[in-house]
Amino acid sequence: MIQPFVNAPADGIAIRARGIRKIYTGAGGKAPKQALDDVDLDIPVGAVFGLLGPNGAGKSTFINIMAGTVIKSAGSIGIWGTDIDDNPRQARANIGIVPQELNIDAYFTPRQQLEFQAGLFGVRPAERRSDEILEMVGLSDQAHSYARRLSGGMRRRLLVAKAMVHSPPILVLDEPTAGVDVALRQRLWDNIRALNEAGVTIVLTTHYLEEAEALCDRIAILNHGRLITNQPKAQLMAGARAKELRMTLAGGPPAQMPAALAALGAQAVEGGVLVRYDPAKTGAAEIITIMAAAGLEIGDVTTVEPDLEDVFLEMTGGMA
Ligand SMILES: Nc1ncnc2c1ncn2[C@@H]1O[C@H](COP(=O)(O)OP(=O)(O)O)[C@@H](O)[C@H]1O
Ligand SMILES: [Mg+2]
Incomplete structure (x- = not known):
């Protein structure tokens, strides 16, 4: 040894x-x-x-x-x-x-x-x-x-x-x-x-x-x-980048973003809503509950987790 x-x-x-x-x-x-x-x-x-x-x-x-x-x-x-x-x-x-x-x-x-x-x-x-x-x-x-x-x-x-x-x-x-x-x-x-x-x-x-x-x-x-x-x-x-939760909605993006979602920084995107959230503070389940409470009907849900590649690209300006 x-x-x-x-x-x-x-x-x-x-x-x-x-x-x-x-x-x-x-x-x-x-x-x-x-x-x-x-x-x-x-x-x-x-x-x-x-x-x-x-x-x-x-x-x-x-x-x-x-x-x-x-x-x-x-x-x-x-x-x-x-x-x-x-x-x-x-x-x-x-x-x-x-x-x-x-x-x-x-x-x-x-x-x-x-x-x-x-x-x-x-x-x-x-x-x-x-x-x-x-x-x-x-x-x-x-x-x-x-x-x-x-x-x-x-x-x-x-x-x-x-x-x-x-x-x-x-x-x-x-x-x-x-x-x-x-x-x-x-x-x-x-x-x-x-x-x-x-x-x-x-x-x-x-x-x-x-x-x-x-x-x-x-x-x-x-x-x-x-x-x-x-x-x-x-x-x-x-610390790199928040997770992303992307949800398609049956009725497309809401005309008016519900206040509870707006408070999380939700954005209207094509076909639905995108939320970037800090997983240390908010959970995906909580976001989905807020959506349901606002009467929005969710279709697909996708999440994106940052990996080292994202961190690296972000910091070096895309030269991986
Ligand atoms: N002997 C050398 N003479 C002149 N320039 C060099 C020499 N060795 C490396 N460089 C230059 O210094 C920079 C850093 O190179 P290097 O330390 O090999 O980078 P890395 O290992 O991260 O790819 C590069 O721009 C490279 O072209
Ligand atoms: Mg080298």
């Missing part, structure tokens, strides 16, 4: 980013590009944290700054209590990063790659956990196969395994299931959940909204390099 992390930062913050800015200087006469603009972000210890945003929002830039492969233009980041500028070596030891690209070495076996990666991180042979990690990501049967024989989903799991060799308390996955089929996606989700249950703080970027909805307990959204929200998932979904 993964060890529980006893040295967690006292403030409960696994990653603390302040004022992060990144400007890619335009090479070859291209205009400079601001990829991140003053991002402040706290990621709590133990979270499964989702960083969402449309393509080009700056997600990979943020992750690559943490990985040390992109140099930030301004700001500071602490990783498990270590500032990446003060002590880059320790900061790198505190985090495992699964990059977006499937860059694996085709000519070595998964087991060889894990041993090599452990060596890079200075993990002594006696402390290596290659077989245990391969088992965890479901690659025991492929431990000694050449990596070029692995399917896309297996390669992704090998990258997760490589990120875990030094037992980091934080695992970051950049678009972990992009291009992975549904069955393998489920398997990866199971791996991620199991790691989190073992105490690993998880950060993932995704543009699959159902992935964030299924896995994450806290969600931040980046758009054009700016952080536009950062909330517990439940709060984000609940």
Whole structure:
């Protein structure tokens, strides 16, 4: 088993980013590009944290700054209590990063790659956990196969395994299931959940909204390099948009909206009435009772619940 992390930062913050800015200087006469603009972000210890945003929002830039492969233009980041500028070596030891690209070495076996990666991180042979990690990501049967024989989903799991060799308390996955089929996606989700249950703080970027909805307990959204929200998932979904109740009426929309319905903000629409309501305050049954009391004869009733996609579209202006 993964060890529980006893040295967690006292403030409960696994990653603390302040004022992060990144400007890619335009090479070859291209205009400079601001990829991140003053991002402040706290990621709590133990979270499964989702960083969402449309393509080009700056997600990979943020992750690559943490990985040390992109140099930030301004700001500071602490990783498990270590500032990446003060002590880059320790900061790198505190985090495992699964990059977006499937860059694996085709000519070595998964087991060889894990041993090599452990060596890079200075993990002594006696402390290596290659077989245990391969088992965890479901690659025991492929431990000694050449990596070029692995399917896309297996390669992704090998990258997760490589990120875990030094037992980091934080695992970051950049678009972990992009291009992975549904069955393998489920398997990866199971791996991620199991790691989190073992105490690993998880950060993932995704543009699959159902992935964030299924896995994450806290969600931040980046758009054009700016952080536009950062909330517990439940709060984000609940505060997003009211439910909608749409009722067709035998007599069409009422000429005069009954006062009790008008008070709920009901609108006349083609063929009937639409009510947007806050499910914390009003129930659909109550609305239907008011309709009946006003003598309106209801035909069809449809309800629409907001999902993460609605929230996302609303906040990013339609760029899912
Ligand atoms: N090496 C680079 N040089 C110049 N611009 C870049 C570079 N990498 C990313 N960008 C630009 O920065 C923005 C953010 O990119 P990225 O962080 O990859 O977004 P995401 O991962 O959210 O899709 C995009 O406009 C992208 O074109
Ligand atoms: Mg990306």
